[in-house]
Amino acid sequence: MEKIVLKNVVKIFGDSPKKALHMLQEGDSIAEISKKTGNVVGVADVSFSVNEGEIVVVMGLSGSGKSTLVRCINRLFEPTSGGIYVDGQDVCALGTKELREFRRRKFGMVFQHFALFPHRKVVDNVEFGLEIQGVDKDQRREKAEKSLEMVGLKGWGEKYPGELSGGMQQRVGLARALALDPDILLMDEAFSALDPLIRRDMQDELINLQHTMQKTIVFISHDLDEALKLGDRLVILKDGAVEQIGTSEEILTKPATEYVRKFVEEVDITKVLTAETIMKKSEDVAYLGSDGPQTALRKMKKNAISSLFVVNRDHTLAGILFVDDVRRLADQGETDLEKAMRKDIKTVSADTPAHELFPIMQDISYPVAVVNEQNKLKGVIVKGLLFSAIAERGGE
Amino acid sequence: MNLDLPRVPIGPTIEATIDFLVEHLAFATRAFSAVADQGLRFLESTMMAVHPIILVVVATVLVFFLTRKRGVTVFTFLGLGLIWNIGLWSAAVTTLSLVVVATLIAIIIGIPLGIISAISDTVYRIVRPILDFMQTLPAFVYLIPAIPFFGLGRVAAIFATVIFSMPPAIRFTNLGIRQVPKELTECADAFGADRWQKLIKIQLPLAKTTIMGGVNQTVMLALSMVVIAAMIGAGGLGGEVWRAIQRLQPGAGFEAGIGIVILAIILDRVLHQLATKD
Numbered sequence: 001m002e003k004i005v006l007k008n009v010v011k012i013f014g015d016s017p018k019k020a021l022h023m024l025q026e027g028d029s030i031a032e033i034s035k036k037t038g039n040v041v042g043v044a045d046v047s048f049s050v051n052e053g054e055i056v057v058v059m060g061l062s063g064s065g066k067s068t069l070v071r072c073i074n075r076l077f078e079p080t081s082g083g084i085y086v087d088g089q090d091v092c093a094l095g096t097k098e099l100r101e102f103r104r105r106k107f108g109m110v111f112q113h114f115a116l117f118p119h120r121k122v123v124d125n126v127e128f129g130l131e132i133q134g135v136d137k138d139q140r141r142e143k144a145e146k147s148l149e150m151v152g153l154k155g156w157g158e159k160y161p162g163e164l165s166g167g168m169q170q171r172v173g174l175a176r177a178l179a180l181d182p183d184i185l186l187m188d189e190a191f192s193a194l195d196p197l198i199r200r201d202m203q204d205e206l207i208n209l210q211h212t213m214q215k216t217i218v219f220i221s222h223d224l225d226e227a228l229k230l231g232d233r234l235v236i237l238k239d240g241a242v243e244q245i246g247t248s249e250e251i252l253t254k255p256a257t258e259y260v261r262k263f264v265e266e267v268d269i270t271k272v273l274t275a276e277t278i279m280k281k282s283e284d285v286a287y288l289g290s291d292g293p294q295t296a297l298r299k300m301k302k303n304a305i306s307s308l309f310v311v312n313r314d315h316t317l318a319g320i321l322f323v324d325d326v327r328r329l330a331d332q333g334e335t336d337l338e339k340a341m342r343k344d345i346k347t348v349s350a351d352t353p354a355h356e357l358f359p360i361m362q363d364i365s366y367p368v369a370v371v372n373e374q375n376k377l378k379g380v381i382v383k384g385l386l387f388s389a390i391a392e393r394g395g396e
Numbered sequence: 397m398n399l400d401l402p403r404v405p406i407g408p409t410i411e412a413t414i415d416f417l418v419e420h421l422a423f424a425t426r427a428f429s430a431v432a433d434q435g436l437r438f439l440e441s442t443m444m445a446v447h448p449i450i451l452v453v454v455a456t457v458l459v460f461f462l463t464r465k466r467g468v469t470v471f472t473f474l475g476l477g478l479i480w481n482i483g484l485w486s487a488a489v490t491t492l493s494l495v496v497v498a499t500l501i502a503i504i505i506g507i508p509l510g511i512i513s514a515i516s517d518t519v520y521r522i523v524r525p526i527l528d529f530m531q532t533l534p535a536f537v538y539l540i541p542a543i544p545f546f547g548l549g550r551v552a553a554i555f556a557t558v559i560f561s562m563p564p565a566i567r568f569t570n571l572g573i574r575q576v577p578k579e580l581t582e583c584a585d586a587f588g589a590d591r592w593q594k595l596i597k598i599q600l601p602l603a604k605t606t607i608m609g610g611v612n613q614t615v616m617l618a619l620s621m622v623v624i625a626a627m628i629g630a631g632g633l634g635g636e637v638w639r640a641i642q643r644l645q646p647g648a649g650f651e652a653g654i655g656i657v658i659l660a661i662i663l664d665r666v667l668h669q670l671a672t673k674d
Binding site: 074076100101102103104107109111112113115117119128129131132133180221361 | 413577579582583584585586587588589590593598601602668
């Protein structure tokens with residue numbers, strides 16, 4: 001379901017936005033408009049939608065209009081033209097009072113430099129949104145404590161923001177937004193001001209929280225690695241306009257423009273490609289109980305491989321067969337494959353990044369099985385596949 | 397050569413305006429008069445009702461609890477004791493009362509004006525040149541229009557003092573609120589705070605230090621003006637100085653001057669401490 005819809009949103013800063021808008025519609029460049037009218041085009045005709053429970057990362061370099069765009073969604077900036085719809089409601093049509101009400105109900109916002117109120121204790125910061133809504137003291141304290149616990153800051157409520165480290169401060173910022181239990185989180189470069197290590201922690205934490213919360217999140221970032229990690233989909237902006245919208249996979253493998261392609265080149269491909277994107281899905285397997293040694297040998301021969309994974313009836317992984325063992329089994333006239341099967345094999349989950357696959361594959365002589373949480377076989381990765389996947393995407 | 401241009405009628409216009417205002421604003425001047433006069437009487441009579449020694453001790457204890465500093469506390473005790481000792485107690489009480497009343501009125505008008513000019517750029521554009529004008533005009537000039545409104549005496553002195561000391565209260569309030577980081581006010585907006593909530597919960601608390609700095613300046617300006625206002629009959633320590641000048645008594649003039657300095661230092665230290673607390 002579409003939660004947020006942006007239609008042809010334009011934001012122009014300056015004193016003659018109408019003229020600039022007209023020029024923009026005529027197809028004049030942003031530089032030209034700026035030179036002729038002195039107006040700055042922040043967002044130039046952006047359309048996309050965000051589905052319920054989805055994380056969409058709006059990515060671009062500084063000056064690409066991404067922060068302006070997110071502020072248009074809750075109308076901290078008044079869009080010059082275009083439409084913004086949240087749950088089907090035209091946000092631009094709301095009056096001052098309705099807009100305030102709408103912001104209180106729908107949005108939680110997290111800011112790049114945390115925007116914590118230095119004169120209020122941590123818990124009072126977290127309570128801020130509830131206080132604005134007029135929730136009574138006991139109830140908001142309870143919600144604030146719960147929210148602090150969610151972000152791992154239980155017991156820090158009585159401190160002042162100035163006494164906390166950067167990473168903790170942003171947890172407070174996140175807790176403040178979550179305390180309202182809003183449908184939508186707007187996160188404006190929320191992790192950009194943090195150290196790389198802490199940033200990674202916070203990203204992981206957000207992913208974890210999102211598993212349980214299922215919020216609709218618009219995340220602003222200038223860091224492609226972060227965008228690829230967090231985003232279900234990415235919107236790449238340049239000079240206020242959309243360059244490409246798509247999943248990480250689409251952005252990486254099918255960059256729509258030269259600009260995106262250059263961007264993608266910078267990415268460490270081994271951190272982005274996961275086992276799931278590399279693996280071969282339709283590998284032949286042997287079925288325990290129904291297949292005998294001859295069938296297994298035939299399957300190996302057909303695929304020109306020297307080992308074969310064995311699965312149970314419900315497709316859960318049972319083990320692996322090596323060609324020599326199976327041949328010996330056949331010579332002995334045995335029919336039960338299980339006798340030749342090795343069970344202590346390495347498996348990985350679908351979201352294991354490629355760079356973690358290297359050491360695993362170095363240790364073993366057979367392919368790696370990719371399984372899901374129920375231990376069902378999803379695919380197979382052989383060494384050659386890993387190298388060719390990386391060469392294909394990263395080595396251009 | 398004499399150019400035969402008509403003289404620009406600044407003086408006559410001002411006089412005509414004042415005449416007009418005196419005639420038509422009688423209700424306002426009467427109200428101001430009543431407030432200022434009642435306030436003064438109340439303060440003065442309260443302070444004079446107790447023995448100076450008690451008041452010196454009370455003031456000293458108060459200063460200690462406000463500042464928690466030994467130096468200022470000792471200074472307060474010795475300074476006020478000296479004022480009493482050299483026979484300037486009642487003059488000092490009058491001066492202090494004048495300062496308190498004038499400052500209160502200046503703050504009550506000045507801080508809201510500062511808030512409004514911080515919120516509205518239009519108001520600020522109008523207020524700023526007026527403030528510049530008020531602060532550069534020589535202090536004595538304020539005394540003149542005060543007389544037709546209120547006649548010679550203490551109310552006229554308070555009026556002139558209020559006008560003279562108000563600008564920093566307005567300016568610093570405006571500055572303090574405008575200095576609140578944009579991200580914080582934006583955050584308040586994003587959470588759906590209305591203007592009043594934003595002001596009370598975020599802007600004013602964060603502007604507090606700056607506003608208190610303005611209040612400090614207002615008090616100091618009020619003190620200096622109250623002394624000058626002795627010329628139109630304000631009395632107090634300024635009155636002692638004024639009398640000493642007329643009678644050529646440098647000793648008495650100096651004593652009164654020292655009394656003013658003592659008051660100024662105590663007020664400044666206490667207010668400074670209040671402004672920078674937490």
